[in-house]
Amino acid sequence: MNIIYLVFGNNMDNYQQVYFSVYTAFAHKNTEDRIIVVAEDPSLFASFQDKIEIIPISRAIIKEWEGKYQFFWRVKIKALQLVAEKYPLDSILYLDGDTFFYQNMDSIRDGMKNGQNFMHVEEGKLSALSSKTEKLMWKQMKGKSYFNTKIDDDSTMWNAGLIGISPKHFACLDLTLEINDAMCADGVTRRLIEQFAFSLGLNKYSSLKPADHVVGHYWGNKPEWNKIIGHFLKEIFMKNYSLDQIIERIREIDFTQIPIKVKESTSQRKLKNLVDQFYKNKKPIYIKK
Structure with missing residues (x-):
């Protein structure tokens, strides 16, 4: 099984998140699994040396992968196609950087060997979802078909933070890409297009199952997680931990004590932005050459 991450741009938080998720993968993977x-x-990622495989991509490749409609998250689909072409016999388990393994992954590995596809969690039928983006998508696409995939009352949105694809169904990536591009061509509001395209494309080949139990x-x-991860990475690099020591530290973390979702106070955010706007630092002093 190939455990895959994609990271580009220059936001160091994104790279740190991938680092942390990779360490949690090491704590739960089999020796045959490839990261x-x-x-x-x-x-x-030089500190990993030969313990993981790095596939470098350039800014030019990223722009090419964005395609005719220059859709940012189309890059995720293309990256998975690249790995599928390189390793056509191995299951794909893709994870966004802001993820972590907290349980044994055997159920997912075995499921994909047997032809099962996974995404992180079912969010609900598009027709019943409540956000502004989802309501607009339903209004725009209701009753339409994209590459023989009809958008109806049963069309379901899944979270794409995890995508597990059996090698028996790699053709679903082609369908996902076609649906994604057709939605872009149709002018569908863009924020969740790639996620919905994966939901439809993967489910067409194998009824999706959730992986949030892993x-x-x-x-x-x-x-909050970025702060925790930042402190964790400072500790392990300052103390020059070996990979085995890092994995042991990962296993000591009680992941049940850190919320994965919080409801932000709108009033608090507005007040903070207002205070930051009125009380900015003044008269900075710099050293002289």
Whole structure:
């Protein structure tokens, strides 16, 4: 099985998140599992040496992968196609950086060997979802078909923080890409297009199952997790821990004590932005050459 991450751009928080998720993968993977990072800046993963595989991508490749409609998250689909072409016999388990393994992954590995596809968690039928983006998508696509895939009352949105694809169904990546591009061409609001395309494309080949019993996804509490991960990485690098020592530290973490989602107070955010706007630091002093 290939455990895959994708990271590009220059936001160091994104690279740190991948680092941490990779360490949690080491704590739960089998010796046969391969960890692959598709990265725009492969030099940032030099500390792993030969323990993971790095597939470098350039800014030009990223722009090419964005396609005719220059859709940002189309890159995720193309990255998985690249790995599928390189390793056509191995299952794909893709994870966003803001994830972590907290349980044994045998059920996912065995499921994919037997032809099962996975995504992180079912979010609900698009027709019943409540966010502004989802309501708009339903209004735009209701009753339409994209590559023989009809959008109806049963069309379901899954979270794409984890994507597990059996090698028996790699053709679903082609369908996912076609649906994604057709939605872009149709002018569908873009924020969740790639996620919905994966939901439809993978489910067409194998009724999707959730994987949240194995992998956590803290998209709803990134600020707190970024602080925790930053402190963790400082500790392990300052103390020059070996990989075995890092894995032991990972196993000591009680992941049940860190929320993966919190409801942010709108009033608090507005007040903070207002205070920051009025009380800015003044008269900075710099050293002189």
